[in-house]
Amino acid sequence: MATPAGAERYLPEDRSLDSLAAAASGCHGCALYKNASQTVFGHGHPDAPIMLVGEQPGDREDVEGLPFVGPAGRLLARALDDAGIDPDLTYQTNAVKHFKFTRKNGKRRIHQKPSRTEVVACRPWLIAEMETLQPQVVVLLGATAAQALLGTSFRLTAHRGEPVHLPDGDGLRLDPEPLLTATVHPSAVLRDRTDREKAYQLFVEDLRTARSGLTTV
Numbered sequence: 001m002a003t004p005a006g007a008e009r010y011l012p013e014d015r016s017l018d019s020l021a022a023a024a025s026g027c028h029g030c031a032l033y034k035n036a037s038q039t040v041f042g043h044g045h046p047d048a049p050i051m052l053v054g055e056q057p058g059d060r061e062d063v064e065g066l067p068f069v070g071p072a073g074r075l076l077a078r079a080l081d082d083a084g085i086d087p088d089l090t091y092q093t094n095a096v097k098h099f100k101f102t103r104k105n106g107k108r109r110i111h112q113k114p115s116r117t118e119v120v121a122c123r124p125w126l127i128a129e130m131e132t133l134q135p136q137v138v139v140l141l142g143a144t145a146a147q148a149l150l151g152t153s154f155r156l157t158a159h160r161g162e163p164v165h166l167p168d169g170d171g172l173r174l175d176p177e178p179l180l181t182a183t184v185h186p187s188a189v190l191r192d193r194t195d196r197e198k199a200y201q202l203f204v205e206d207l208r209t210a211r212s213g214l215t216t217v
Helices: 006-010 017-024 059-064 071-082 116-133 143-150 186-191 196-211
Strands: 050-054 090-094 101-104 108-111 137-141 179-183
Touching (some): 017 116, 050 116, 059 071, 071 196
Parallel strands (some): 050 090, 050 137, 137 179
């Protein structure tokens, strides 16, 4: 029998979030673990109705071991508050669980976009999180997160803020299927040099739209 590719072979039989996090800490499903400080798994209440999915950990996340604790995370926290979303209602994670970076001047670690191979290798963790959580709403933050679930043909610029559906035959065991929507990653708002305030307000509006998909809280 062929050895499963990527993270699949590291998935535990017990699919609780705690068990998944513990198993992911030893994942060598792609080469990113070699340089990252640690696996950064998802964080939040196991009954959280809203799942927020980013791209990958950043420098601070890699150090602290939690998603969304760096500058983008602080902006996300402010945007959630402005959108009327209690952070306790969210489970926050990333499509890729290890920090990919290059070094500038041999010291500063600069974020690098994960490859499609790395995203696919890590996808079993994201799928397991979704199946365990069974969220009402999934917000995909950025193109990498969106394409991790929706495929490489998905274009964020064309479908931002719209309700979208999982591809047929994806095998995800979700009942009922959550409302899925995609918006920019909060780091994109931070990078906006044209009109950051407008970019921020559009981001908040997308979060408000996602919140409207909650059936029960």
